[in-house]
Amino acid sequence: MNETESLAFVQISAQALGIPLDAASAARVAAHLQRTAVMAKLLESATLSPVDEPAEIFCPKPH
Amino acid sequence: MNPLKYFVPSRIDMDTQEHTTEQLAQGIAVGDFSAHEVTTAAIARIEATNLQVNAFTTPCFERALQEAQVIDQRRARGEVLPPLAGVPYAVKNLFDIEGVVTLAGSTINQSNLPATSDAFLVKQMHDAGAVLLGGLNMDEYAYGFTTENTHYGPSHNPHDLTRIAGGSSGGSGAAVAARQVSLALGSDTNGSIRVPASLCGVWGLKPTFGRLSRRGSYPFVHSIDHLGPFADSLTGLALAYDALQNVDPLDPACHAKRVEPVSKALEQGLQGLRVGVLDGYFHDNATSPARQAVHDAAHALGLTTQVTWPDASLARAAAFIVTASEGGQLHMDHLRTRAQDMEPLSVDRFMAGALQPAAWYVQAQRFRRRYREKVNALFEHWDVLLAPATPVTATPIGTEWLDLNGQRLPSRAAMGLLTQPISFAGCPVLVAPMWPEGAAAMPIGVQLISAPWREEAAFRVAHILARSGAAYINKVRF
Numbered sequence: 001m002n003e004t005e006s007l008a009f010v011q012i013s014a015q016a017l018g019i020p021l022d023a024a025s026a027a028r029v030a031a032h033l034q035r036t037a038v039m040a041k042l043l044e045s046a047t048l049s050p051v052d053e054p055a056e057i058f059c060p061k062p063h
Numbered sequence: 064m065n066p067l068k069y070f071v072p073s074r075i076d077m078d079t080q081e082h083t084t085e086q087l088a089q090g091i092a093v094g095d096f097s098a099h100e101v102t103t104a105a106i107a108r109i110e111a112t113n114l115q116v117n118a119f120t121t122p123c124f125e126r127a128l129q130e131a132q133v134i135d136q137r138r139a140r141g142e143v144l145p146p147l148a149g150v151p152y153a154v155k156n157l158f159d160i161e162g163v164v165t166l167a168g169s170t171i172n173q174s175n176l177p178a179t180s181d182a183f184l185v186k187q188m189h190d191a192g193a194v195l196l197g198g199l200n201m202d203e204y205a206y207g208f209t210t211e212n213t214h215y216g217p218s219h220n221p222h223d224l225t226r227i228a229g230g231s232s233g234g235s236g237a238a239v240a241a242r243q244v245s246l247a248l249g250s251d252t253n254g255s256i257r258v259p260a261s262l263c264g265v266w267g268l269k270p271t272f273g274r275l276s277r278r279g280s281y282p283f284v285h286s287i288d289h290l291g292p293f294a295d296s297l298t299g300l301a302l303a304y305d306a307l308q309n310v311d312p313l314d315p316a317c318h319a320k321r322v323e324p325v326s327k328a329l330e331q332g333l334q335g336l337r338v339g340v341l342d343g344y345f346h347d348n349a350t351s352p353a354r355q356a357v358h359d360a361a362h363a364l365g366l367t368t369q370v371t372w373p374d375a376s377l378a379r380a381a382a383f384i385v386t387a388s389e390g391g392q393l394h395m396d397h398l399r400t401r402a403q404d405m406e407p408l409s410v411d412r413f414m415a416g417a418l419q420p421a422a423w424y425v426q427a428q429r430f431r432r433r434y435r436e437k438v439n440a441l442f443e444h445w446d447v448l449l450a451p452a453t454p455v456t457a458t459p460i461g462t463e464w465l466d467l468n469g470q471r472l473p474s475r476a477a478m479g480l481l482t483q484p485i486s487f488a489g490c491p492v493l494v495a496p497m498w499p500e501g502a503a504a505m506p507i508g509v510q511l512i513s514a515p516w517r518e519e520a521a522f523r524v525a526h527i528l529a530r531s532g533a534a535y536i537n538k539v540r541f
Binding site: 009010013014017018019020021025028029030031032033035036039040042043044045046048052053054055056057059 | 285286315316374376377379380381383384387395398399402411412414415416417418419420423425426427428429430431432433435473
């Protein structure tokens with residue numbers, strides 16, 4: 001995600017979630033999201049198979 | 064004007080820097096001093112130093128005096144006192160205190176109703192006889208490593224008031240370091256106990272994920288939040304940790320099946336423990352003082368073996384993503400309607416987290432399970448592993464960027480580089496306060512990391528460090 005794509009993503013996502021954002025805030029949020037995108041890209045390098053489930057908290061009933 | 068001005072005892076002859084947790088408990092138990100004397104000394108210390116330190120936001124002195132009175136009455140009746148009877152403590156202001164609004168570092172929460180009961184861990188401390196002095200400063204909603212809280216002011220490092228106390232439990236670290244209280248409670252999602260313990264030079268413990276009940280505390284990231292104690296001595300840390308333990312079926316993330324005390328295990332020594340030093344990521348992301356602290360600890364323990372932690376960079380990335388996503392979602396309503404009232408230093412990060420693609424979050428949670436397996440496999444060969452708690456010593460308040468071995472990193476996020484991979488695996492970590500040469504008389508902590516549910520192993524190693532004089536608390540100058 002480059003700077004322009006990140007800003008566009010932030011603006012459309014905020015609108016979808018009903019979060020008001022002025023231009024200055026959107027630019028700052030986009031900068032944060034770009035940094036996280038680098039980490040997300042790194043994390044995509046983790047080898048996972050289809051049966052690798054998410055870490056859990058949910059339990060239907062303590063036993 | 065001192066906003067905490069409340070009570071000045073007519074005669075103060077107790078220097079709070081002269082007595083550790085266990086010395087106070089023992090002294091009260093045998094009648095060397097009363098709980099009232101100890102409590103009034105703590106109140107006087109808080110009133111004399113809080114303008115400098117800014118640790119306390121919510122004093123509860125009246126309650127403290129009442130609790131102390133009960134302890135003194137019990138002793139007068141000849142009762143055997145519980146282990147922390149009369150010991151002064153305080154809690155990060157995300158813990159519920161009956162009759163007090165739980166701020167969680169925000170001004171938004173000021174309009175909430177006061178808590179109707181104490182948090183689970185506050186009740187545990189009460190049952191152990193400890194005396195609650197109040198609530199402590201923190202980063203708003205726990206999203207930060209510096210406690211530069213814009214609403215309530217920054218907490219100042221008691222060893223250099225121009226520097227940060229660390230965060231997000233910065234008030235907890237500062238209050239213990241300044242010897243305003245002997246013990247404090249904090250929370251740790253990505254390092255929020257370990258970072259202030261490191262920067263303030265006090266003992267700290269992030270237990271195994273799921274060990275201590277979180278009921279009655281304001282959450283940040285449900286799938287990573289931990290609670291734990293700070294202390295002015297290792298024995299005090301063990302006493303507090305033992306007091307905090309209990310099973311709690313009403314907290315869905317409390318996995319503890321039994322109480323497993325550590326106080327009696329402290330002196331068992333290193334026999335049978337396999338202890339190593341983490342290299343790679345934990346060396347590369349540390350500056351010279353942090354490396355020196357680990358070197359000093361390894362020397363005191365007679366360690367030479369280097370060990371590589373699996374997937375540390377990936378784990379840090381995954382922890383970052385899970386934190387942003389869950390934290391952002393938790394505050395969605397605030398972001399929609401009260402963003403202008405939120406902490407300016409973190410509101411944009413909350414916002415970015417709320418907008419993150421779901422695919423990033425799910426990848427991070429799927430990675431976490433695989434990561435856990437790798438970490439647990441590592442601990443089949445090791446019992447305790449050492450690493451620095453923070454890359455650097457405390458930075459000046461307001462620092463924006465950190466130069467870390469040639470990398471220019473955002474200071475407020477980088478302070479958690481060395482703690483995030485560990486908490487993401489849920490491992491218990493005890494932070495030992497070290498004072499390496501070349502750190503300009505500032506502290507830096509060493510993480511003693513053990514396998515899940517093996518807190519006692521970390522305590523045994525810490526005991527060697529304390530006994531050898533390698534790890535200790537330093538007095539402050541005021």
